[in-house]
Amino acid sequence: MKNILVLPGDGIGPEITVEAVKVMKAAAEAYGFKLSFDYARIGADAIIKDGNPLPEQTVEKADKADAILLGAVGLPQFDGEKDPNRRPEMGLLGIRKKMQLYCNIRPIRIYDTIKHLSPLKEEIINGTNFVIFRELTGGIYFGEKGRSEDGQTAYDDCSYSVHEIQRIAKLAYEEAMRRDKKLLLADKANVLETSRLWRETVTAMNKEYPEVTLEYQYIDNAAMQVVMRPSQFSVIVTENMFGDILSDEASVIIGSLGMLPSASYGIKTALFEPSHGSYPQAMGKNSANPMATILSAAMLLQYIGYEQAAKAIEAAIDVALTQKICTIDINPAHPASTSAVGDFIAQQVYASVSVKVN
Ligand code: IPM
Ligand code: MN
Numbered sequence: 001m002k003n004i005l006v007l008p009g010d011g012i013g014p015e016i017t018v019e020a021v022k023v024m025k026a027a028a029e030a031y032g033f034k035l036s037f038d039y040a041r042i043g044a045d046a047i048i049k050d051g052n053p054l055p056e057q058t059v060e061k062a063d064k065a066d067a068i069l070l071g072a073v074g075l076p077q078f079d080g081e082k083d084p085n086r087r088p089e090m091g092l093l094g095i096r097k098k099m100q101l102y103c104n105i106r107p108i109r110i111y112d113t114i115k116h117l118s119p120l121k122e123e124i125i126n127g128t129n130f131v132i133f134r135e136l137t138g139g140i141y142f143g144e145k146g147r148s149e150d151g152q153t154a155y156d157d158c159s160y161s162v163h164e165i166q167r168i169a170k171l172a173y174e175e176a177m178r179r180d181k182k183l184l185l186a187d188k189a190n191v192l193e194t195s196r197l198w199r200e201t202v203t204a205m206n207k208e209y210p211e212v213t214l215e216y217q218y219i220d221n222a223a224m225q226v227v228m229r230p231s232q233f234s235v236i237v238t239e240n241m242f243g244d245i246l247s248d249e250a251s252v253i254i255g256s257l258g259m260l261p262s263a264s265y266g267i268k269t270a271l272f273e274p275s276h277g278s279y280p281q282a283m284g285k286n287s288a289n290p291m292a293t294i295l296s297a298a299m300l301l302q303y304i305g306y307e308q309a310a311k312a313i314e315a316a317i318d319v320a321l322t323q324k325i326c327t328i329d330i331n332p333a334h335p336a337s338t339s340a341v342g343d344f345i346a347q348q349v350y351a352s353v354s355v356k357v358n
Helices: 013-031 044-050 056-064 089-098 112-117 162-178 193-208 219-228 240-254 291-303 307-322 338-357
Strands: 002-009 035-039 067-072 103-109 129-135 145-147 154-156 182-187 213-218 235-238 261-265 270-274
Touching (some): 002 044, 013 035, 013 067, 013 307, 013 338, 067 291, 129 240, 182 240
Parallel strands (some): 182 213
Antiparallel strands (some): 145 154, 261 270
């Protein structure tokens, strides 16, 4: 029995994780495996109830879990807080660091059924299917930070070790081998020493993966290419800050922010979450799109070894999109509720098994 820790978090987090759990339970029943679910607090929810965005109990449970599903963190009432114990995103950064979730994977694929919603022209996004491997526990996010005594100067150190680069590059190379054997390193090696170490390290590793064609793009160019010719990409590997910006940029080109899952692999376990935020305006309205979270749950099932169930969930999402059983972001004329979308996908997952049996 696999043990899944659910961290609903803030805003729409609780609503969308309920739907993902519903679909995972349907998948477990349909495909004949057992899952147990445990819950813990993170983000604003934890600040309010425990006085800390990442309570010790949450870390203890995360440590024991086979995989973690997270909703979202962040509430506007905490915007501008200086005390780290009152900043919801410190829960997220904290769990990434504590669990050493060093590799964040964000797949970007186009759904034909919603590509008319993309801000880009159809001929530009056609054929887009790539994945960003973002380093998640190093770089400027976690370097030393501070202010000078007079408060007039601030700094955030950026440092990377060969080990930190190698462990994520290995996963990116392996993904390139599963795809079309193309790997792109996005960096700023014309300016930054850390980027030069990334280039040296990732280039040296190419010897172990001789079939992979390694290419390089400066991050500013890569950011332009994502909107000019996104179909050129296959696997992109990059450091933490560049990866944050590039993946958030990439997430909007598919037509809805509510469609993109993510996985963060660590040393011991992995965490799965939608790429979008906590969308507090929609909180409690049963209107937010649960698909990114449900797709994250599919990635989770794949990670713990239930590939068939994961595929069934992805196929069920395709059916929901084709039949327009979608929330307001995708079907504004006849929107379905968050829970109705979850119900439909769960039913489809059941049906996928009976179809095979008959
Ligand atoms: C993300 C988010 C986080 C990040 C924030 C909430 C700290 O933007 O996961 O992309 O910057 O990593
Ligand atoms: Mn981001």
